Amino acid sequence: MRLGSLAYEQIKERLLEGGYGPGQRLSAVELGAELGVSKQPVMEALRLLSADGLVTIIPQVGCEVARYELQEVQDFFALFASMEGTIAGLAATRCTKAGLRGLDAVSARIGHLASETDPVARSHHYRLLNREYHARIHALAGTAVVGEISHRMWDLSDFLINTSGADHPLHAALDARHDDHETIRKALWDRDAGTARREMELHILGTLSVMRPQQL
Template sequence: MATTSEKRVHGIAQHLRSSLLDGAYHPESRLNEVQLAAQLGVSRTPVRTALQQLAGEGLVEYKENRGFFVRRFDVADVIDAFEMRSLAEGLAARLAAERGLTPEDEIEIEAALEQGDTGLSLADEAEARRVYGISNDRFHSTIQRGARTRLVSDVIALCNTIPQTLSQNVMSFSLETMRVRAEQHHKIYAAILARQPREAEELMRTHVLDVRRAVARDFARARKADSVNT
């Protein structure tokens, strides 16, 4: 059973992790332990322990005698993470097709698909993106659960340590592009239901790699703009 101290560290780490993944801190900026402790209303010790945990996850870097810094990811890191994710999610789709989805998973995926289609038909673009983002997470997470293997979850969790691969950070695509992604969701689900493992795997890998190309291109452009402005 976790102690009060362990729970406090867990809560701080979770808060900082979310902030880092949401882009609240600029890459390579220093994370001042004293300031963070004051902001969070805790002592410096649990903050340092939480930062050490995040360093182990690869989200921050510790520099001797200088402290903790937000890690800057290169475009190669982003590309590699999407490649790993495509393999893991492709495997999940194949296993889900081979093993069959539970009735509960089928209901959840169909609800996610309907939610995505409804979201993308909304006139309010911001709301359309929000609703589609939720449906996208539901779709992928349910297929991952349907694979019934921890390997997929472990690999995707590793990929998720790179902020640019997270769904909330790839929702900047045009609505038309999102509609193409939604159509791909329907095709992937149809292949899984038809118990076509190779088709399901190929469709899912293509789906993820399509996102990789777009994100890598935008990320490279942003990095180039940063270098010009500094």
């Protein structure tokens, strides 16, 4: 993997985990020292992250973690919910039993996180398994192009959640989110496209309640 790509993945992971706050300045020199690379790969990574909407590059000033207004966040999740709902509806009509069993396995692993008491570990593992759960639904829908667009939207969703100011928001929300997953999973097994789409839209829109109340 090229150094720029490696730096991109490492910095992005920090951003998605809420390692930096909105508006925080990011120094290419300092990041390079932390990652063990020169300034150039970091600059390349920051340009890619800017295209993803995770950082903002200010000419002649530097780079900072992206900041979003409340209306922008609400608009994003409305659009995101519509897309994920469409994908879930398609998955209900195209899914296979083998694919659904794979989804069942991921959902079971999420359910097992209920016994995890460490908020940091619980939030981290849920974020990763949640992405896998939804990626399985994308695979069931068989929409590669839409899935690629959605992947970037999932990055922004994770970023917005974990930079909302709430303390480990995914830790507190895990049980309710898992209940949503189970409802969606049942609709997929029932081949009920309407319910799958509706429940997925509600699930994504419900993300707003996971974030800090003063941002809603």
